[in-house]
Amino acid sequence: MxxxxxxxxxxxxxxxxxxxxxxxxxxxxxxxxxxxLAAAQTFQVHWEARLNADxxxxxxxxxxxxxxxDHVLQQIATQIDTAKxxxxxxxxxxxxxQNREDIANELASIRQSMxxxxxxxxxxxxxxxxSNAGTAxxxxxxxxxxxxxxxxxxTGLDKDGKVPTAASLEDLxxxxxxxxxxxxxxxxxxxxxxxxxxxxxxxxxxxxxxxNGVPKNVFSLLKDIEGYLKDDSASVSELVEKLNxxxxxxxxxxxxxxxxxxxxxxxxxxxxxxxxxLEAIGENLSEKDNQVxxxxxxxxxxxFSTQQYCYLASLQVGSKVLQTSLMDYLR
Amino acid sequence: xxxxxxxxxxxxxxxxxARASLNITGQNITNSTTPGYTRQxxxxxxxxxxxxxxxYSWAGGAVSGQGADAYDTxxxxxxxxxxxxxxxxxxxxxxSALAAALEPLEDIFxxxxxxxxxxxxxxxxxxxxxxxxxxxxxxxxxxxxxxxxESVIRDAADQLAKKFNIAAKGLETAREQQYDALSEHAVPxxxxxxxxxxxxxxxxxNAEVSGGSALELRDQRNLKLDxxxxxxxxxxxxxxxxxxxxxxxxxxxVYLADKDGNALEDGDGNPEFTLVSNKKYAQVSVFQDxxxxxxxxxxxxxxxxxxxxxxxxxxxxxxxxxQSGSLxxxxxxxxxxxxxxxxxxxxxxxxxxxxxxxxxxxTLAQTFATTMNGLNSTTDAQPDKPLFTSNGFSxxxxxxxxxxxxxxxxxxxxTMSKDSANAGDDTSTSYSNITNMITALTSDEYTLETKPGxxxxxxxxxxxxxxxxxNVPTSLARSVAGVKSTxxxxxxxLDDIDTSRQSISSVSIDDEAVSLVQYNQALTAAARFMxxxxxxxxxxxxxxxxxxxx
Numbered sequence: 064m065x066x067x068x069x070x071x072x073x074x075x076x077x078x079x080x081x082x083x084x085x086x087x088x089x090x091x092x093x094x095x096x097x098x099x100l101a102a103a104q105t106f107q108v109h110w111e112a113r114l115n116a117d118x119x120x121x122x123x124x125x126x127x128x129x130x131x132x133d134h135v136l137q138q139i140a141t142q143i144d145t146a147k148x149x150x151x152x153x154x155x156x157x158x159x160x161q162n163r164e165d166i167a168n169e170l171a172s173i174r175q176s177m178x179x180x181x182x183x184x185x186x187x188x189x190x191x192x193x194s195n196a197g198t199a200x201x202x203x204x205x206x207x208x209x210x211x212x213x214x215x216x217x218t219g220l221d222k223d224g225k226v227p228t229a230a231s232l233e234d235l236x237x238x239x240x241x242x243x244x245x246x247x248x249x250x251x252x253x254x255x256x257x258x259x260x261x262x263x264x265x266x267x268x269x270x271x272x273x274x275n276g277v278p279k280n281v282f283s284l285l286k287d288i289e290g291y292l293k294d295d296s297a298s299v300s301e302l303v304e305k306l307n308x309x310x311x312x313x314x315x316x317x318x319x320x321x322x323x324x325x326x327x328x329x330x331x332x333x334x335x336x337x338x339x340x341l342e343a344i345g346e347n348l349s350e351k352d353n354q355v356x357x358x359x360x361x362x363x364x365x366x367f368s369t370q371q372y373c374y375l376a377s378l379q380v381g382s383k384v385l386q387t388s389l390m391d392y393l394r
Numbered sequence: 395x396x397x398x399x400x401x402x403x404x405x406x407x408x409x410x411x412a413r414a415s416l417n418i419t420g421q422n423i424t425n426s427t428t429p430g431y432t433r434q435x436x437x438x439x440x441x442x443x444x445x446x447x448x449x450y451s452w453a454g455g456a457v458s459g460q461g462a463d464a465y466d467t468x469x470x471x472x473x474x475x476x477x478x479x480x481x482x483x484x485x486x487x488x489x490s491a492l493a494a495a496l497e498p499l500e501d502i503f504x505x506x507x508x509x510x511x512x513x514x515x516x517x518x519x520x521x522x523x524x525x526x527x528x529x530x531x532x533x534x535x536x537x538x539x540x541x542x543x544e545s546v547i548r549d550a551a552d553q554l555a556k557k558f559n560i561a562a563k564g565l566e567t568a569r570e571q572q573y574d575a576l577s578e579h580a581v582p583x584x585x586x587x588x589x590x591x592x593x594x595x596x597x598x599x600n601a602e603v604s605g606g607s608a609l610e611l612r613d614q615r616n617l618k619l620d621x622x623x624x625x626x627x628x629x630x631x632x633x634x635x636x637x638x639x640x641x642x643x644x645x646x647x648v649y650l651a652d653k654d655g656n657a658l659e660d661g662d663g664n665p666e667f668t669l670v671s672n673k674k675y676a677q678v679s680v681f682q683d684x685x686x687x688x689x690x691x692x693x694x695x696x697x698x699x700x701x702x703x704x705x706x707x708x709x710x711x712x713x714x715x716x717q718s719g720s721l722x723x724x725x726x727x728x729x730x731x732x733x734x735x736x737x738x739x740x741x742x743x744x745x746x747x748x749x750x751x752x753x754x755x756x757t758l759a760q761t762f763a764t765t766m767n768g769l770n771s772t773t774d775a776q777p778d779k780p781l782f783t784s785n786g787f788s789x790x791x792x793x794x795x796x797x798x799x800x801x802x803x804x805x806x807x808x809t810m811s812k813d814s815a816n817a818g819d820d821t822s823t824s825y826s827n828i829t830n831m832i833t834a835l836t837s838d839e840y841t842l843e844t845k846p847g848x849x850x851x852x853x854x855x856x857x858x859x860x861x862x863x864x865n866v867p868t869s870l871a872r873s874v875a876g877v878k879s880t881x882x883x884x885x886x887x888l889d890d891i892d893t894s895r896q897s898i899s900s901v902s903i904d905d906e907a908v909s910l911v912q913y914n915q916a917l918t919a920a921a922r923f924m925x926x927x928x929x930x931x932x933x934x935x936x937x938x939x940x941x942x943x944x
Contacts, residue, residue: 067893088515094500095517095871096878102504103868106519110860113526114836120530121537128538186540194811194824196538240824242537248833257829260537356516389907 068381075374082367089357104355112348115341118245122338125242125260128185129331132262135183135190136324139268142173143317146285150310153292154303163302167292174285178203181264193238193263200264201282209282211235211263216270216280232270238263244337245344258334267323269316277312281320284313398934400460401927407461408920411438414464415913419906426901430617432469433901434609439463469609475895476616477630480623481655482888484719487624489881491723495572496874499751502564503867521561521758522863524554525835532832536825544808548799555782555797558759562794565752569728572748573690576724577680580625581692584721585677587622588648591615592675592699595646599672602643619648626719627651628669645672650694653717667694667708667715674699676708678721690728692716734844736852743852746873751866755794757842758862763792765840765859769831770809779807835859 084093095102149166181191181201188196195212202210209216212235219232241248241257248257269279278284288309291302415436425431441460506515528550534542594615601608619630629651634642649657650667657665669676674697683689692713696705713729716722732746734753763782767789771777779802780789786801800807811826839858845851855865 064896066896067889070889090506090515090517092517093506094497094874095504095867096497096500096874099868099871099875102517102871103864105517106522106864106868109516109518110522110526110864113530117530117533120539121533124534124537124539186538188538188823192823194826196823238824239826240536241826241829243533243829243832247837248829249837250830250833261824352516388903390903393907393911 065385068384072374072377072381075370075377079367079370079374082363082370085358086363086367089360089363091356091358101355105352108348108352108355112345112352115245115345115348118243119338119341119345121242121244121258122334122341124186125244125258126331126334126338128188128190128260129327129334131183131185132190133324133327133331135180136267136320136327139177139180140317140321140324142177143281143313143320146170146173147310147313147317150288150306150313154306154310163292167289170285170289170292174282174289177282177285178209181268191262191264191267193235193261194240207286209280209286211265211270216265216268217272217278217283219271232265235263236266236270244334245341246337258330258337262327267320269319273312275308277308279312279316279319281313281316284309284316288313398931400458401930402924404458404461405920405924405927407441407463408923409917411436411462411464412913412917412920414467415909416917418467419909419913422901423903423906423910426903426906430613430620431901432471432609432613432616432899433906434467434469436464437466437468439465467607467609469612469899471616471899472895475891475898476619477655479888479891479895480620480628480630481653482884482891483620483623484625484627484653486881486884486888487720488718488723488726489877489884491720492727493874493877493881495568495575495723495727495748496870496877499565499568499748499870500867500874502561502568503870519864519867520557521554521866522860524550524557525860525863528554529832529835532828536828536832544805547808548803548805551781551803552799555799558755558794558797562752562755565748565755566795569748569752572724572727573682576690576721576728580720580724581678581680584622584625587618587625588670588675588677591618591622591646591648591670592673594618595670596673599643599645603637603641615646622648622669624719625721626716627653627655629655629657629665631657647671650715658715667711668697668705669694671697674704676705690725692721692725733852733854736844737850746869751870752794753844754866754869756792757844758866759794759797760792760846761840761842761862762859763789763797765834766831769827769834772809772812779809781808 085091091101092098149169153163153166178201182199183190189198189200190196192198192200192212200212202213204210204215204222210222211232214221214227214232214235216232219227221227238261239259240261242260244258246256246258265280268281271280272278278287288306291297291305291309294302297305415438418434418436422433439462441463443457443459503521504517504519506517528547531542531547531550535544535547594611598608598611598615601611619628622628627650629649631647631649632644633647635645636642647665647668648670649665650669651657658667660666667676676697677695679693679695680690681693683691690713692711694708694711696703696707698704713725716725726745727747728749730744730747730749731753732750733743734750735744736742763780766782767777767780770779770781772779777789780800781803782792782797783789783800784792784796784798786798809827811824812830835858837858839856840862841853842855842862843851843853855862857865
C-alpha cells in the first residue's frame with residue numbers, strides 16, 4: 064500500500080505542476096506531442112498569419128508606388144492641358160512669328176519635363192517601365208524621337224529599324240507585373256487571382272499612328288506641332304490647316320490619357336479595400352491562435368486550484384493511512 | 395506406553411517450533427522495507443507417534459504424537475502473478491524506450507520562442523518558419539520594396555538549407571545516441587543479469603543440497619528476473635532434480651518467449667533460445683552493418699559456464715525473435731522506417747523509427763529543391779541553373795544533410811521571368827517567375843513518394859509544399875503522443891499487477907504483529923507445559939515409592 068500511495072501522491076504532484084505552469088504561461092501544450100491536433104492547427108495558423116502579413120506588406124509597397132504615379136500623371140495631365148491652350152492661342156489669335164517661336168519653345172520645355180516625369184522613380188524602380196523597371200523606359204534617339212524600351216513609339220520599330228522579335232509596342236502596353244496580395248494566386252496567374260502592378264508608360268501617353276500618319280503619342284504630337292510652329296515659311300491659314308488634325312489627335316490623346324490614368328485611382332481604392340479586408344483576417348487569425356495555442360485565463364486558474372486541492376487532500380489522507388498499525392497498540 | 399521423558403521432548407519441540415516462528419516473524423518485520431523481499435513462514439507439522447505401522451508398534455492405549463516439527467520455511471509468492479508481471483514489464487520496457495527516444499526528436503523540429511510582437515511564448519515549426527522567411531523576401535521583391543534584392547532572397551534560401559542540414563544532423567545524433575544506449579548500457583546490463591541469475595542458480599542449488607531453502611537468494615534472483623523481463627520476454631521454468639538419497643533440488647531455466655509468455659520453439663517443439671540453464675548462461679551482443687544501410691542486429695551466444703562453451707551460438711537468432719521489451723524497442727527505433735520499408739515482400743508500413751524521419755526529411759528536401767530548380771531553369775531538359783544542390787554544383791543525390799545553395803548563385807542568377815517579353819532575363823522586373831515560385835510553394839500540390847520512379851514506391855503524402863513541411867513535426871507529434879499514451883497505459887497495468895503481487899508477498903506489519911503475539915503465547919504455553927512435566931517427573935522420581943519409609 065505504501066508504494067501505491069507513493070506513486071499516487073507523485074502523480075497528483077506532477078498534475079499540479081503542469082496546471083501551475085499553465086496558469087502562468089497559458090500555453091495549451093508544451094510540446095506538440097501533448098496535443099498533436101492543437102499543434103497542427105497552431106502551425107497552420109502561424110503560416111497563414113505570415114502570408115497575411117506578407118500580403119499587407121506588399122500592399123503597402125504597392126500603395127506607395129501607386130500614389131506617386133497618380134501625382135506624376137496628374138502633373139502630366141496639367142501640362143498637356145497647358146500645351147493645348149497654347150496651341151489653341153496660336154490658331155485662334157492672329158499670332159505673329161515671334162509668338163509662334165515662343166510657343167514652340169514652351170512646347171519644347173513642356174516636352175522635356177514630361178520626359179523626365181515619365182522616367183520618375185519610386186524606391187529604385189522606374190514607375191512607368193512596366194515589366195522592365197530597372198532602366199529608364201523613355202529615351203530619345205539621335206533625331207529626338209521618343210523611344211519606349213528601345214522601340215520608336217510611332218513606328219514600333221527597334222533602333223535598327225526592324226520589327227521587334229520579342230514584344231511589340233502593343234504587347235508592352237498590355238504589360239503585366241503580377242503581385243500576390245492574397246486573392247488566391249495560382250499557376251498561370253491572371254488579373255483575377257493576383258494584382259497587376261504594371262503601369263507601362265505608353266498605355267497612358269499613346270503609341271502608333273492613325274491612318275493619316277498622325278502620331279497618337281502625346282510627346283510625338285507636341286514635337287511635330289513644334290516643328291510646324293518653327294517653320295516660318297507657312298502662313299497662318301496654312302499653319303492652321305496643318306495643325307487641325309494634330310489638334311484633334313492631341314485632344315483624343317488627352318482623352319485617352321485621362322481615361323487610362325483613372326485606372327490608377329481605381330487600383331489605389333482596390334488596394335485600400337483589400338488591406339482593410341486583410342486586416343480583419345489578420346485579427347481573426349490572431350484570435351484563432353489564442354484559441355488553439357493558449358488556454359483561457361479562467362480555465363487555467365480553476366484547473367490549478369483543483370489540482371492543488373487534490374494534492375493537498377492526498378497528503379492529508381496519507382497522514383491518516385500510513386501512521387498507525389497494530390504495533391502502536393501492543394505493549 | 396510412552397517413555398518417561400517423552401513429555402520433555404514434546405515440550406522442547408514446542409519451544410523450538412515457537413522460537414523458529416518468532417525468528418521468522420522477526421525476519422519478516424526487519425525486512426518489511428527490503429525491495430523484493432517475500433514474506434516467509436514456517437512450515438510446521440505435528441510429529442506422528444513412533445512406528446505406528448510396524449511390528450513393534452505400541453498396542454492400544456492413548457498414544458500421543460511426538461510434538462511439533464518446524465521442518466521448513468517457505469515463501470508466500472504467486473508464480474502466476476510473477477509471470478504476468480514479467481510479460482507486462484516487457485511491454486512497458488518497449489514503450490518507455492520508444493517514448494524516451496522519440497520525445498527529444500520533437501526539439502529538432504520545433505522550439506518555443508517569444509514573438510517579437512508580444513510576450514506570449516509560442517511554438518514554432520523550424521522549417522516552416524524558414525520557408526515563410528524565404529517567401530516573404532520573394533514577395534518583397536515582387537512588390538517593389540526598396541531594400542528587397544536577390545541577395546536577400548539568396549540569404550533566406552541559404553538559411554533554409556542550413557536548417558535542413560541541422561535537422562538531419564540532429565536525427566543522426568539521436569540515432570547514434572540510441573545505438574550507444576543499446577550497446578553500451580542495455581546489452582551489458584542484460585548480460586550482467588544473465589550471468590548473475592546463473593550464479594544465483596548455482597548458489598541456490600548448493601544451499602538446497604545442504605538442506606536449506608535459500609529463500610533470500612530466491613528473492614534476489616526474482617529481482618533480477620523482474621529486471622531482465624524489462625529488456626525481453628522471458629519464460630521461467632523451475633524443475634525438480636533428484637540428487638540422490640531421496641533429496642530433490644530445483645533448477646531454473648530461462649527461455650526467450652513470445653508476447654504471450656510462451657517459449658519460442660523450434661521445429662521439434664523444444665524451446666529454441668535458452669538464456670539461462672541453471673549455471674550456464676547465454677550472452678547478447680549487437681553490431682551494426684558495415685554497409686550503407688547500417689542496420690543493427692542482435693545476436694545470442696551459446697551457453698557458457700565459467701568461460702567454457704557448452705553450446706554453439708544461435709545463428710538462427712533474428713531481431714524479430716525479440717518481440718517486446720526495451721531491446722526490441724531500440725531495434726525498432728534503429729531499423730524500422732515506416733512507409734519507407736514498403737516493398738514487394740513487405741506490404742505494410744513498419745514502425746516509424748528514426749530512419750523514417752530521416753528519409754522523410756530527405757524526400758522533402760529533394761522535392762523542394764527539384765521544384766525550385768525546375769522553376770529557375772531556362773531550359774526544359776536538364777535544369778541549367780540549379781538553385782539548390784548537393785555539393786554546390788550538381789543537384790544529383792540531394793539529401794537533407796547535404797542540401798546547399800549553388801556556389802554559382804552570386805547575384806543575377808535567379809530567373810526573374812520566363813514570359814516572352816523577358817524570357818530568361820535575369821534583370822527583368824516583371825518578376826513573373828518569382829511569383830511562379832511563390833505560387834508553387836504556397837498553392838500547387840505535390841505528391842511525396844518513398845522511392846520516386848522506382849518499383850514499390852509508396853505515395854504517402856499529397857498536398858502543398860507548405861503542408862509537406864508541416865507534416866514532419868505533426869506526424870512526429872502524433873507518433874509520440876501515441877507511444878506516450880501506450881506507455882502510460884502499460885505503466886498503470888504494471889502497477890495494478892504489482893499491487894496484487896505485493897498484497898500476497900509483501901510484509902504487513904499488522905499481520906506480523908498478530909503472529910508475534912501468537913507465537914509468543916505458544917512459546918509461553920510450551921514453557922509452562924515443560925514446567926508442568928518437570929513437576930510431574932519430580933513427583934515421580936522423588937516422591938513416588940517412599941510410602942512407609944521414615
